[in-house]
Amino acid sequence: MAYKSGFISVIGKPNVGKSTLLNALTGEKIAIMSNKPQTTRNTIRAVITSDEYQLVLIDTPGIHRPKTKLGEYMVNVASETIKEVDLIFFLAEATTSPESLDISIIEQLKKVKTPVLLILNKVDIVEKEKLLALIARYNELMDFKAIIPVSALKKDGLDIILEEVLKYIPEGEKFFPEDTLTDQPEKIIAAEMIREKLLLNLDDEVPHGVGVEVTSFKERKDGLINIQATIYCEKSSHKGIIIGKQGVMLKKIGAAARFEIERLLDTKVFLELWVKIKPDWRNNDNMLKELGYKR
Ligand code: GDP
Ligand code: MG
Ligand code: K
Known part of the structure; x- marks a missing residue:
């Protein structure tokens, strides 16, 4: 099989577990973890390199209503980024039904052609019936390429994410050397x-x-x-x-x-x-x- 490489944008409202997922996938603490919203202002790229693929993950700051110039800038970065990447991870809480912020993110995602995987995080604290109902609800909202329930915290379901990812990442050379964890200075x-x-x-x-x-x-x-x-x-x-x-x-x-x-x-x-x-x-x-x- 030919080598694959591509860019993935990670999107979701504050505190859904974007940083935790990036850290779980890369195995290193690069993205910033905090239980306070909007810690991650910079577009930090984590790089996962294996014998078959290299994935560049972009921890895209949440799309939200801007109040300051910094807020405006963050929204612009997010919406430009999702047009250019090969794939989008849209993270949402498995613990609650979609909230207004989830819905407004979905509206943004519908505007771009980039394929979207919906990752329902925190399944470790959700009952199965509730999860099935939630999956049905999200299915009505948008045509996701896949809906993947995971626990970033317990590192559960990560193999399924990687399996799905490879369907949408194009053939290509490595962007960064083998030992790169991040291309941020x-x-x-x-x-x-x-x-x-x-x-x-x-x-x-x-x-x-x-x-x-x-x-x-x-x-x-x-x-x-x-x-x-x-x-x-x-x-x-x-x-x-x-x-x-x-x-x-x-x-x-x-x-x-x-x-x-x-x-x-x-x-x-x-x-x-x-x-x-x-x-x-x-x-x-x-x-x-x-x-x-x-x-
Ligand atoms: P971000 O704002 O989207 O980057 O979210 P963080 O990764 O900073 O996580 C926010 C909070 O949710 C932290 O307290 C995490 O420990 C917690 N969290 C993240 N993933 C999970 C999960 O799979 N299960 C549970 N129970 N908590 C999680
Ligand atoms: Mg974060
Ligand atoms: K956070």
């Missing part, structure tokens, strides 16, 4: 890891106004990597919360981020964090470019 992975730790450690009102920029990423002669990063927030009260009493919070975030980055890059890391206030940075085009959200 390490700088962006580091920034994502820092942002993940921020989101995990801070109150809800702060994280959405937070951006991370890695300003310096240098490998020293002894192999240690020196990373300097700036955390941008919108208000001085936020800056205070992020730094914490006597810097305790920032130290905690930095230590947790460093641990993840060291694990990913498989080397010792020296991480320096700064916190800066940039009011309304989410509506600033240049700032979005600087932070890698816009080209």
